[in-house]
Amino acid sequence: MLEIKNLKKHFITGHGKGRKVLTAVDGISFSIRKGETFGLVGESGCGKTTAGRTIARLYNPTDGQILFEGVDIAKMTDRELRSYRPKLQMIFQDPYASLNPRMTVQDIIAEGIDTYKLAKGEERQERIYQLLDKVGLKREHATRYPHEFSGGQRQRIGIARALALNPEVIVCDEPISALDVSIQAQVVNMLEDLQKEFNLTYLFIAHDLSMVRHISDRIGVMYLGKMMEIAGSDDLYEEPLHPYTQSLLSSIPLANPRQKNFLNRIMLEGEIGSPINPKPGCRFASRCRYAKPDCFTVSPELRELRPDHFVSCHYAENLVPNVKKEEKIQP
């Protein structure tokens, strides 16, 4: 369905001598199959949102290919993209910032329909009601403004807007992270129902790791613009091969007081580095417990270590997962 090959997105910051290159996404490759949900996880600053926005062609990629049903859309001009945009829609993170406060709900939802001149008059109205119904909103909501809605309802409006053009792929950029726990489940269930009904393909970007496992078929883990590991979601959570994935997963607080993750947590020292002028070698090397000298010089390639389980680490096969962490007391 969607194949990403060596996608890069660099931003230029500063001018003249202060000019720097920020490598937000630095050569990631993965593919998404039709009807599946591909989860993209990582800490803030790892480039997952930039990746999502670049794939939806809201950014122009610096390099690489985005094959949509075999056609490369990475270098297309806006005019050429017109016929692809409806098939590739996006749901945004912040339901407060992504809806124009001066437009009514029906105009927000129908903006794409109007742009592509798909329907007019009664047909347009019928389509709006149909979409509102699909996302669990009422017909009378159509003439209201976004400020009259709660966060969960606004996210529903955003989803209705994404559905308006009968898309095939939806990039969901942290669609639930701004919502309360009890509302998150409502939205996740709805996304799953819509996926079944319309045979949608999702690229689901999130940092809530337990929700990602729930919704995704396969997951990619990013760190500083690079893909660290790609695997089926159960394989990834049960047998993470990359040292970064291992410590990331062991940091999830578990909602089970008898099984405190704390005791065998692989605590990650330090913080995520800067994507500006990154050092050669593995991006994770400076925080990795297993790092050897060549990790700092040679950048590892993503390789298939087990069937359908890709990892980019020189020594992944030698690592023993879930080593008990040593007792450590603050000075």
Place this chain on the structure above:
Amino acid sequence: MKKMRLFQEDILKNIQFEDDLILKVDHLQTTFYTHMGQVKAVRGVSFDLRKGEILGIVGESGSGKSVTAMSIMGLVDEPGRVSGGSIRYGNLELTKLKDSEMNQLRGKEISMIFQDPMTSLNPVFTIGQQLKEVILTHTSLTGAEAHERAIQLLRMVGIPEPELRVRQYPHQFSGGMRQRVMIAMAVSCNPKVLIADEPTTALDVTIQAQILELIQNLKTKLDSTVILITHDLGVVSEICTKVNVMYGGLVMESSDVIDLFENPQHPYTNGLLQSVPINVRGEKARLIPIDGTPPDLLKPPSGCPFSPRCPHTMGICQKEAAPLFRINDRHCAACWLHSPEAPQVPGYVQSKVGEE
């Protein structure tokens, strides 16, 4: 400032505690008087805090958890104020204290770690200046001694190169490091009670793990008592010993942490636990969400605030809020299902109304 203090009675001298009871909150009500009407953010919250506990207060946005903390700290701003009930710290009644008296208490006896490390530090002062302000207010240390103490505190919360960092400004620190600075500030005078309001919400999960471990270590080291406010049930289960579940300005359930997760006795707690995915290999079970939306506190529903969303609503739920029924000696829940007159629902035990 120092001169003023000479005329002021030192209220901290005469604090006495009854056994291990540190803080007793009784029918606390906090109301915001806005032009749109009264917002009753906290509508009668009662709980005890005992020495050495890590009490978790969980709830969604608008449940009143942060306002409860602000009320304890005496930091509720206009147009809000504590409109009823009492907060007893030992033999001191905090709701009756003057601002100048609260100032002696804040930071020294009870201190707070705020939610957003990006906005709760002053951008125009160095980290050292901000730390020293707290130290100089509450101790008799000299400036140079306070500087040493500031460095020592930064080292204690795990900030590398504290001698250098103490002279830097907040923008030179990352989110996780700023939260460490906030914690250093909060523990600078060895407070007896530490209130942490969503200390890890703005942070990544690996940094969250570091901060939670730090709070736990400091709690043991400084022998203090912690109130942790969060919306994340995972965080609660990792570090808390006791939990209050709040909804619509009321405590819905109060329990020992293990009992809460294994034997939830309020439909709201149950709903929360079911809306989090249980991840096992294979076919994923569908999440069971709580239908509807949280109440509007300008017009709170009469009776139990959860009744419009509750799968077990009865006639009485809409008329009268349920009292706390005692399930066992460490567990109570505010739900009419526990009344001996209520119909039996599997999973919910019937009980008598327990005394506070």
